[in-house]
Structures are given as C-alpha cells and as structure tokens.
Amino acid sequence: MNKQRYVDISVGLFMLLGLLALLVMVMKVSGMADLISIKGYQVSADFTDIGGLKVRAPVTVAGVKIGEVTRIELQPGALNAKVTMKLRNDKRIPYEDSSARILTEGLLGSNYISIVPGFEDEESKDHPYLRSGDVIAKTQEAIILENLIGQLLFNIKK
Numbered sequence: 369m370n371k372q373r374y375v376d377i378s379v380g381l382f383m384l385l386g387l388l389a390l391l392v393m394v395m396k397v398s399g400m401a402d403l404i405s406i407k408g409y410q411v412s413a414d415f416t417d418i419g420g421l422k423v424r425a426p427v428t429v430a431g432v433k434i435g436e437v438t439r440i441e442l443q444p445g446a447l448n449a450k451v452t453m454k455l456r457n458d459k460r461i462p463y464e465d466s467s468a469r470i471l472t473e474g475l476l477g478s479n480y481i482s483i484v485p486g487f488e489d490e491e492s493k494d495h496p497y498l499r500s501g502d503v504i505a506k507t508q509e510a511i512i513l514e515n516l517i518g519q520l521l522f523n524i525k526k
C-alpha cells in the first residue's frame with residue numbers, strides 16, 4: 369500500500385511539472401511573457417519597404433539579439449512603414465550615424481532588423497547614445513527575393 373502511495377505522488381508531481389512546462393511554453397509563444405520581460409527603451413525607424421518583417425522579430429547588433437520589434441504602422445503622409453523597436457537597457461547604441469537595415473535569416477528565412485552602430489564624436493557628447501523615443505534616420509529596406517528574381521528574368525529576356 370505504501371508503494372502505491374509513492375507511485376501516485378510521483379505521477380501527480382510529474383503531471384504538475386508537465387502542466388507548468390506547458391504553461392511556460394504557451395506564455396512564450398503567445399507573447400504574454402513580454403509583460404514581465406526585462407526593461408528596455410523604445411526607438412523607431414522609417415522604412416520604404418519592410419518585406420515580411422513581423423512584430424516580435426529580433427533586433428540585433430553584430431548578430432547578437434538586443435531587442436525586438438514591438439509595432440509596425442503605416443505612415444499616412446509618406447506611405448512608408450514606421451517600425452518601433454524595444455531595446456534592452458543594458459545595451460547602449462551610439463546615436464550619431466547609427467543605421468538600421470532589414471535582413472533575412474538565410475535564403476528563405478524570416479526577416480529581422482540589424483542595427484549598425486555609428487561612432488561617438490565630440491559634437492554628440494550631449495546625446496551620445498540612443499534613448500527612448502529616438503528615431504534612427506539612416507535605414508535600408510528589405511531585399512525582396514521575388515523582386516530580384518523578376519528583375520533577373522526581365523533582364524534575361526532582353
């Protein structure tokens with residue numbers, strides 16, 4: 369009888385751990401874990417074409433993830449996309465001459481934003497790093513594979 373009780377408790381604990389793991393996975397996939405994520409600051413950039421960029425896409429510097437895309441909205445006047453990103457507080461990016469570009473993970477992978485830091489100079493001492501609300505002025509839009517193939521086929525026909 370004592371052995372049966374031990375088996376019942378073990379199975380119950382195993383089921384509880386499984387449900388807890390499932391709950392953590394659901395929170396990560398749904399984005400609910402972002403509500404309790406690390407603190408960060410928001411910056412934005414305007415792109416003429418974002419390709420397949422999506423909310424929650426990674427933002428990297430030198431291949432290291434430092435944040436994610438939090439919002440994408442169409443600017444009515446200029447008809448370009450304003451991308452808002454949340455960057456980690458412990459990662460400071462020089463403000464002057466920094467640029468953002470949209471890249472693709474592999475040939476058919478998803479899009480992400482890569483920030484290329486600028487250089488701090490003497491004139492930007494009062495505002496050396498990106499702060500919350502700053503806009504990255506220099507951007508490079510996504511390279512869309514379908515457009516490249518279309519241009520190649522059009523040039524081959526000539």
